[in-house]
Amino acid sequence: xxxxxxxxxxxxxxxxxxxxxxxxxxxxxxxxxxxxxxxxxxxxxxxxxxxxxxxxxxxxxxxxxxxxxxxxxxxxxxxxxxxxxxxxxxxx
Amino acid sequence: xxxxxxxxxxxxxxxxxxxxxxxxxxxxxxxxxxxxxxxxxxxxxxxxxxxxxxxxxxxxxxxxxxxxxxxxxxxxxxxxxxxxxxxxxxxxxxxxxxxxxxxxxxxxxxxxxxxxxxxxxxxxxxxxxxxxxxxxxxxxxxxxxxxxxxxxxxxxxxxxxxxxxxxxxxxxxxxxxxxxxxxxxxxxxxxxxxxxxxxxxxxxxxxxxxxxxxxxxxxxxxxxxxxxxxxxxxxxxxxxxxxxxxxxxxxxxxxxxxxxxxxxxxxxxxxxxxxxxxxxxxxxxxxxxxxxxxxxxxxxxxxxxxxxxxxxxxxxxxxxxxxxxxxxxxxxxxxxxxxxxxxxxxxxxxxxxxxxxxxxxxxxxxxxxxxxxxxxxxxxxxxxxxxxxxxxxxxxxxxxxxxxxxxxxxxxxxxxxxx
Numbered sequence: 001x002x003x004x005x006x007x008x009x010x011x012x013x014x015x016x017x018x019x020x021x022x023x024x025x026x027x028x029x030x031x032x033x034x035x036x037x038x039x040x041x042x043x044x045x046x047x048x049x050x051x052x053x054x055x056x057x058x059x060x061x062x063x064x065x066x067x068x069x070x071x072x073x074x075x076x077x078x079x080x081x082x083x084x085x086x087x088x089x090x091x092x
Numbered sequence: 093x094x095x096x097x098x099x100x101x102x103x104x105x106x107x108x109x110x111x112x113x114x115x116x117x118x119x120x121x122x123x124x125x126x127x128x129x130x131x132x133x134x135x136x137x138x139x140x141x142x143x144x145x146x147x148x149x150x151x152x153x154x155x156x157x158x159x160x161x162x163x164x165x166x167x168x169x170x171x172x173x174x175x176x177x178x179x180x181x182x183x184x185x186x187x188x189x190x191x192x193x194x195x196x197x198x199x200x201x202x203x204x205x206x207x208x209x210x211x212x213x214x215x216x217x218x219x220x221x222x223x224x225x226x227x228x229x230x231x232x233x234x235x236x237x238x239x240x241x242x243x244x245x246x247x248x249x250x251x252x253x254x255x256x257x258x259x260x261x262x263x264x265x266x267x268x269x270x271x272x273x274x275x276x277x278x279x280x281x282x283x284x285x286x287x288x289x290x291x292x293x294x295x296x297x298x299x300x301x302x303x304x305x306x307x308x309x310x311x312x313x314x315x316x317x318x319x320x321x322x323x324x325x326x327x328x329x330x331x332x333x334x335x336x337x338x339x340x341x342x343x344x345x346x347x348x349x350x351x352x353x354x355x356x357x358x359x360x361x362x363x364x365x366x367x368x369x370x371x372x373x374x375x376x377x378x379x380x381x382x383x384x385x386x387x388x389x390x391x392x393x394x395x396x397x398x399x400x401x402x403x404x405x406x407x408x409x410x411x412x413x414x415x416x417x418x419x420x421x422x423x424x425x426x427x428x429x430x431x432x433x434x435x436x437x438x439x440x441x442x443x444x445x446x447x448x449x450x451x452x453x454x455x456x457x458x459x460x461x462x463x464x465x466x467x468x469x470x471x472x473x474x475x476x477x478x479x480x481x482x483x484x485x486x487x488x489x490x491x492x493x494x495x496x497x498x499x500x501x502x503x504x505x506x507x508x509x510x511x
Contacts, residue, residue: 006421009428013379013420014386014401016409025421032422036368039442040434046441054261054304054477061300073189077390085388087400 001029096120096230100161100287103233107150107160114143114150114160118204121162121232125206130226132167133175134207146202157290158234159202166223166237167208168215169278170267171195178269179211182385182392182411192267193302194236194278194295201294206232214382215240215271216415220247220255223281227253234282234291240272241370242470244279245482249464254506255281256288256499259492260477261306263292264299270381272374275474285483285502292495308493315496316458318504323348323488324358324453324460326469340485341463347508348461348501358460360449363468365442370471372426372439378416379423387411447476459490459498484509 003022006029010017017025080086095103095112106112118139125134139162146160165171168178170188177183191199198205210222215238223235224247237244239257248255257279265276280291289312298307325345349355387393387407394410397403412420426435450472453460462469464487473480473489480489481502488505490498 001425005425009421009424012428013417013424014383014405014408015412015417015420016405025418028418029421029425032371032418033425036372036435039365039368039372039438042362042365042438042442042445044438044441044445046437047444050444051440056303056306059298059300060303069189074389077186077189078388079393087388088398088403090400 001026001033094230096124096233097283098233099284100158100233100282100290101284103161104157104159104290114146114204115140117160118143118162118206121206121230125231130209130222130229130231131164131207132177132179132210132222135171135174135205138174139204139206142199142202142204146204149202156201156294158198158294160204161233162204162206163198163291164206164209164223164226164232164235165195165198166220166235167211168238168269169195169208169236170269171205171208174208176208176269178215179213180411180413180416182387182408183269183390184392186390188267190267192278193264193299195267197295197297198236198291203294209235209237211237212415213413214269214378214416215243216378216413216419218243218247220244220281221250224248224251224253224255227251227281227283234280234287236278236280236291236295238268238271239277239279239474240275240374241474242467242480242487244281245464245470245480245487248281248482249485249487253281253283254285254288254502255279255482256285256292256495257473257480258292258296258495259479261302261304262296262308262479262493262495264295264297264302264305266299266301270377272377273381274377275370275374275477285481285499285506288481289495289499289503306493310494310496312496312500315494315500318348318501319352321348321353321459321497321501322457323353323355323501324457325355326460326462327357327359338463341461343509344461344484344486344505347505351504351508353501358453358457360446360453360472362442362446362449363472366446366468366472366475369439369442369446370475372435373443373475375419375423376426376436376439377423379420379427382412382416382420385411443475446472450476450478454491458494459488459501461486461488463487 149155172191220237223237228251244255263278280288386404392411394406488498
C-alpha cells in the first residue's frame with residue numbers, strides 16, 4: 001500500500017494525516033495486510049443467507065410511540081447548541 | 093479478615109447476617125480507591141445513595157444476590173448522568189442520557205456501583221484490564237465489562253481471578269459503545285466463578301432494545317455432573333501461549349480426568365485462520381461503528397474547520413488516538429469494493445466454517461478447554477459466539493446458551509484444585 005492509498009482511505013474515514021504520518025501508516029498497513037493476507041487463499045465462499053440467524057425479529061416490541069429521552073439531556077453533550085446543533089454554514 | 097477480599101457470596105452472607113451494612117461495605121471500598129489507577133470515574137455520592145437503598149431492601153428480606161455488593165462498570169458501558177469516555181479524547185465530556193441495559197439491571201437489583209474502570213481507547217487493546225485489576229486489588233467485588241475477542245478471559249487469567257464471557261445474545265448490548273457489533277458482549281469479572289455467575293444472573297435476558305437477546309434460563313442444578321461430562325482439550329494453538337498456561341491446561345485435563353470426566357485431545361482444522369479473520373471482521377465493523385463520532389451532536393469538537401466537512405475531519409483527527417485511526421483505515425481497506433471479496437467476505441466465510449467446526453466438536457463433547465491467553469481459540473470462540481469461563485489460567489467454552497455446564501465445571505475445578 002502506498003501513501004496515496006492511505007490518503008484515499010483517510011479521506012473515506014474522515015481523517016487527515018501529514019506526509020510523515022502517511023509514510024509511517026503505509027508501512028504499518030502493509031505489515032497488517034501481510035499478516036492476514038493468507039485468508040485470501042482459504043477455499044470457502046461466504047453464504048449471507050446462513051448468517052444472522054440469531055436475530056429474533058419476531059420478538060420486536062409493538063410499533064407504538066414511546067416517550068423519548070429528554071431534549072435537554074441529549075443537547076447537553078453538544079459543544080455548540082442553541083436549541084439545535086450548530087455547524088459551520090453548509091450553503092452560501 | 094479484610095471484608096474487601098471476600099467473595100461475592102460470602103459478602104452477601106455477611107450482609108444478610110448484619111455483620112456489616114451495605115453503607116459500611118461501600119465505604120470500605122471507597123476509601124481504598126486511589127485518585128488515579130484502575131478507575132476513570134469514582135461515583136461516591138451515587139454509591140452512598142445506592143447503599144442506603146440496598147440496605148433497606150436487605151432489611152425487608154426481598155433482595156437479589158448482588159444487592160448491596162460494590163461493583164464497577166467499565167468505561168465503555170453507558171451510565172446515565174455519569175461520564176462515559178471510552179478511554180478516548182473523542183468522548184472526554186460525554187454524559188450519557190441513559191444507562192446501558194446491563195448497568196440498569198445492576199442498579200435495579202441493588203448493586204452499589206462504585207465507578208467506571210479504565211479501558212484502552214474504544215477497547216482497541218484490552219478493555220477489561222482496569223476492571224480485572226480493580227477486582228484483584230480489592231477495589232471492587234466484581235465488575236461488568238465488554239468482551240469482543242477474549243479480553244475478559246485474558247485479563248482474568250493475568251490477574252488470577254475469574255471471568256465470564258457469555259454467549260453472544262445472552263446479555264443485551266444496549267448502551268455498550270459498539271466496536272465489533274457481531275461479537276461484542278458484556279460479561280462479568282469477580283474473584284471466583286460463583287461471583288461471575290451471580291452477576292450474569294442479573295444482567296442476562298431478553299431486551300427489546302437488542303434483537304439478538306433471548307429469554308433463556310438454564311439451570312445449574314440440572315447441569316451435567318462432572319462424572320458424565322465429556323471435555324475436549326484443544327490442541328495445535330497457533331497464537332502465542334505462555335508455557336505456564338499450557339501447563340495449567342495439562343493440569344486441568346488431569347484434574348477433570350481423575351474426577352471421572354471423559355477427557356480427550358481435539359482440534360479444529362481452520363484454527364490458524366481464526367485470529368486473522370477476527371481481526372478483519374472486527375476492524376471492518378469498528379470502522380463503520382466509529383463513523384458516528386463526528387463532533388456534532390456529542391463528543392470532542394475541533395476549534396478548527398470553516399466547513400462542515402473540515403470540522404468533522406479535524407474533530408476525528410484530533411479526537412481519535414493512533415490505534416483507533418489505524419483500525420479505521422484497515423477496516424475501510426477491507427470493505428473497499430476492490431478488496432471486500434478477498435478480505436471481508438473471505439473472513440466471514442472462514443467464520444462460518446469455524447462455527448461449523450466448533451459445532452462438530454460439541455457433537456462429541458460438552459465443553460472444550462484451552463489456555464486462557466490463547467488468541468487463536470479466543471478468536472474462534474468469539475467468531476462462533478460461544479460462552480467462555482476463565483479460572484486458574486484455563487478457559488472453558490461451551491455450547492451457546494449453556495453457561496450452566498461450563499459454570500458448574502469451572503466451579504468444580506476451582507474448588508478441587510485448591511485442595
